[in-house]
Amino acid sequence: MFNVLGEVNWVAVPVAFIVFVVLGGVWFAFLFSGSYNVSLGREASAKPVTSPLFFAGPPLTSLVITLTSAFLIAVLKIDSLADALVFGLVTGVGYLMANTVNIAINPNFPRPLQYALISGGYNLVGSLLVSAVLVAI
Template sequence: MFDVLGDLNWIGIAAGFVAFTLLGGLWFAALFPKAYNRSLGRDPGAKPDPSPLFFAGPALTSLVITVTSAVLSAALKIDSLGEAVTFGLIVGVGYLAANTVNIAINPNFPRPLLYAAISGSYNLLGSVIVAVLLQSL
């Protein structure tokens, strides 16, 4: 196997974490806030409660996803930009977007397909960005 901590690209992890976190803010606050609110059955202009969990939760999950992608990239010996994009797409579609759809189809989401499209595409794009940054830096 490999030395998990020693083989990780910590600069790539830091960059991927920041990029994924910033993408989330841009995605949900600037690009799709009204559609996201509609997907949750809220008024399109509703503002989220700015609690510590609201800020820390998504950042923490972005960090976990980024570190997990770094571990998998090292284990799989991803060593080209093309392999990184492919890896990001596989993880993004196969795990992140698929799990988002699975979460959305429970009865608590009034518009599950809209929620899955918005959140799933964010996770897919974030996964590709993380994979590319892990490879490039």
């Protein structure tokens, strides 16, 4: 079951990864920047404090999610767009959004539901896009 590395669509993996990273930039820098800041208890117009982790962390986690999805899609032999979208929905809601909500209910988040909707929504859309790209290419 787990001898599928040769069946992973290695051409689609970097494309899906790039799509996921670009989505994150657009999502958090343009679409929901103010709302995201408010969910964290900051002024809507606040600029993020940048660090190497700020720039490296999201792409690295996006790579892990993309590789994991590619591996699971190969194991499950998902080859249609419809099945890929179901997979993206199940993993997006069942793992990524659920985990985001679990993180957000920490008492350090001043607006946990707002944070969960914004970050969880990003993870759901990202999971759907990554899954679609992995089978479409």
